[in-house]
Amino acid sequence: MLQLVLFNVTNGLIIGAFYVLMALGLSLILNLSSVINFAHGNFLALGGYIAYVLTPHIGFWGALLVSPLLTALFGFIIERLMIRRVYPRDNVYSLLLTFGLAFIMQDACRYIWGPNGLPMTVPESLSTPLSPDLFFITWYRIFMVAIVIIAVVGLFAFLRYSRVGIRIRAGTLDLDTVAALGVNVGMLRSFNFALGSLLAGLAGVLAAGQIGLNPNMGDDLLMPSFIAIIVGGVGSLTGTLLGGLLIGVAGALTTVFWPAASEAVIYVIMAVVLVLRPRGLMGEEGMLT
Amino acid sequence: MSASTLVTATAVTPRPARPWLTTAIVWLVLLTVPFWLPMLGGYTALAGRVLVLGLAAMSFNLLLGFTGVMSFGHAAYFGLGAYGAGLTLKYLTASTPLAMLAGVLLGGLAGTLFGLLIVRRRGVYFAMVTVAFGQIAFYIAYSWDSLTGGYDGLRGFTRAPINLGFTTIDIVNNDKAFYYFLLVIFAIATSLLGLLLASPFGRTLLAIRENERRARFLGIPIERHIWLSFSISCAFTALAGSLYALLNNFADPMGLHYSLSGEIVIMAVMGGMRAFWGPLVGAALFVVLQDYISSETVNWMSFVGLIFVLVVLFFPRGLLGMLQNRGGGR
Numbered sequence: 001m002l003q004l005v006l007f008n009v010t011n012g013l014i015i016g017a018f019y020v021l022m023a024l025g026l027s028l029i030l031n032l033s034s035v036i037n038f039a040h041g042n043f044l045a046l047g048g049y050i051a052y053v054l055t056p057h058i059g060f061w062g063a064l065l066v067s068p069l070l071t072a073l074f075g076f077i078i079e080r081l082m083i084r085r086v087y088p089r090d091n092v093y094s095l096l097l098t099f100g101l102a103f104i105m106q107d108a109c110r111y112i113w114g115p116n117g118l119p120m121t122v123p124e125s126l127s128t129p130l131s132p133d134l135f136f137i138t139w140y141r142i143f144m145v146a147i148v149i150i151a152v153v154g155l156f157a158f159l160r161y162s163r164v165g166i167r168i169r170a171g172t173l174d175l176d177t178v179a180a181l182g183v184n185v186g187m188l189r190s191f192n193f194a195l196g197s198l199l200a201g202l203a204g205v206l207a208a209g210q211i212g213l214n215p216n217m218g219d220d221l222l223m224p225s226f227i228a229i230i231v232g233g234v235g236s237l238t239g240t241l242l243g244g245l246l247i248g249v250a251g252a253l254t255t256v257f258w259p260a261a262s263e264a265v266i267y268v269i270m271a272v273v274l275v276l277r278p279r280g281l282m283g284e285e286g287m288l289t
Numbered sequence: 290m291s292a293s294t295l296v297t298a299t300a301v302t303p304r305p306a307r308p309w310l311t312t313a314i315v316w317l318v319l320l321t322v323p324f325w326l327p328m329l330g331g332y333t334a335l336a337g338r339v340l341v342l343g344l345a346a347m348s349f350n351l352l353l354g355f356t357g358v359m360s361f362g363h364a365a366y367f368g369l370g371a372y373g374a375g376l377t378l379k380y381l382t383a384s385t386p387l388a389m390l391a392g393v394l395l396g397g398l399a400g401t402l403f404g405l406l407i408v409r410r411r412g413v414y415f416a417m418v419t420v421a422f423g424q425i426a427f428y429i430a431y432s433w434d435s436l437t438g439g440y441d442g443l444r445g446f447t448r449a450p451i452n453l454g455f456t457t458i459d460i461v462n463n464d465k466a467f468y469y470f471l472l473v474i475f476a477i478a479t480s481l482l483g484l485l486l487a488s489p490f491g492r493t494l495l496a497i498r499e500n501e502r503r504a505r506f507l508g509i510p511i512e513r514h515i516w517l518s519f520s521i522s523c524a525f526t527a528l529a530g531s532l533y534a535l536l537n538n539f540a541d542p543m544g545l546h547y548s549l550s551g552e553i554v555i556m557a558v559m560g561g562m563r564a565f566w567g568p569l570v571g572a573a574l575f576v577v578l579q580d581y582i583s584s585e586t587v588n589w590m591s592f593v594g595l596i597f598v599l600v601v602l603f604f605p606r607g608l609l610g611m612l613q614n615r616g617g618g619r
Contacts, residue, residue, distance in 0.1 A: 034413050038551075085602060091413050092359050093601045096558060099551040100597020107590035226421045234414050260432055267425045274406045274418065
């Protein structure tokens with residue numbers, strides 16, 4: 001029993017780590033630009049596929065580094081070409097735009113790499129379990145969690161200490177004032193979108209090593225990421241972080257006791273939060289409400 | 290935030306040039322469809338789909354176009370309507386009107402209850418909560434295999450003939466009769482929507498859309514109005530969903546999925562969300578295009594996605610919006 005619980009908590013933390021990477025990227029874009037990126041799951045898939053293509057040439061480690069950067073570049077171009085145009089308009093347009101983009105990107109992945117799942121090989125040293133007792137913890141899983149922790153700490157440090165990061169946070173609170181102070185807000189938003197795409201691309205590479213690749217691999221992560229943001233509170237990245245881990249572990253623990261409800265429990269958590277604390281765990285009143 | 294508010298506030302709806310003309314054309318087309326559509330290579334069920342999805346998009350547009358609130362989870366209420374009707378026909382009684390009633394009640398009540406939780410949210414946050422909540426219905430239908438048929442959808446029911454007392458209308462085998470049955474329901478529903486929009490309540494919704502803060506200063510209970518508007522919109526969408534189940538004799542979980550929510554939104558925007566008949570026109574365009582594209586290529590998803598992108602970037606006012614603008618000579 002203990003092993004079962006431990007197994008599922010580990011699973012939950014790992015799933016939660018993916019939710020966190022996805023949701024932080026979504027949250028960055030949502031906070032600064034009021035855009036819900038429905039294509040975020042497809043950026044994740046793109047990151048995975050780019051890694052798949054690159055691995056034979058530059059190895060897994062190279063792909064882990066380069067693929068998120070290329071995904072970020074792609075995000076930057078998409079933002080410059082399309083999403084930027086709808087900022088001044090009603091929110092409905094940015095939603096529809098990313099929605100259509102999600103359709104196109106998913107279909108493109110299917111067209112290029114085929115509808116069936118593809119395996120992604122990870123280095124031999126990572127695929128062995130820690131010990132016979134803890135067979136479910138492979139080095140790869142430890143490695144994934146470590147990378148996610150590094151990425152999250154890196155992101156928070158970047159937002160806290162770098163000039164651009166401070167501008168992003170300031171823009172979240174009051175973009176007009178930031179613009180009035182002479183910051184190129186258009187470029188700031190493009191960069192921010194690329195940063196969100198980078199996190200999605202990184203999650204894509206990690207997920208590809210764990211579960212392999214398929215064109216809609218990001219879809220199952222999109223809704224939980226929305227819920228992580230709602231539970232954590234819109235406007236707060238720390239809240240998103242907590243929300244992602246919370247629903248990841250809650251979902252996995254439910255699997256132990258009532259497998260059929262593991263999907264439902266995260267929605268129950270969202271409903272409870274909306275009733276008891278509508279702004280979310282760490283959300284500030286008045287942010288985007 | 291402030292920039293987008295400014296834009297919505299200043300973009301005052303142009304008065305429709307000749308509202309009665311659009312209405313007359315719409316009804317003329319709808320009444321005669323079964324006679325000319327087969328000649329153009331269409332089939333009557335396609336016209337039925339347009340009516341049903343058009344009704345869903347018009348009901349949805351009560352929120353987006355006329356209250357200024359963006360729900361992105363309307364597929365949930367559409368699908369609940371379909372499952373409510375399907376389950377009633379399959380397990381309870383072979384009565385088409387009762388099945389429709391059950392569908393409307395199921396979807397409408399779900400929307401009413403959920404509406405209570407979210408009326409204080411606005412903008413993208415409202416959209417995000419509605420889309421996430423809408424997925425609950427999808428997961429229930431998907432996982433409750435024994436009742437709903439799970440992934441394969443709910444089968445094993447058929448619509449029943451309408452018994453009017455003095456005569457029975459065979460809507461089961463006669464496609465044309467069923468189309469006109471749909472059209473009667475559509476007419477009643479859209480008339481109610483039209484009356485609602487012309488009523489003081491409807492005008493208040495417009496006021497909320499144009500300037501929520503000023504409406505609040507005037508003493509209008511904003512939350513209650515948005516909640517009512519949301520509930521009514523969900524109930525009408527559920528009605529459309531129950532008709533969809535009757536049309537296909539089938540209810541499937543993809544009818545609850547958020548991708549359908551997105552399609553309902555694009556229909557409203559494509560036809561013109563500020564025009565009463567806009568969503569119907571959008572639904573007609575979308576359904577016909579989708580039907581054509583999916584019969585021509587397996588990569589239909591790219592083309593549907595392309596429709597979204599092109600409409601947003603180049604035709605944001607929608608078809609009727611552009612026509613009105615030209616006719617109105619703004």
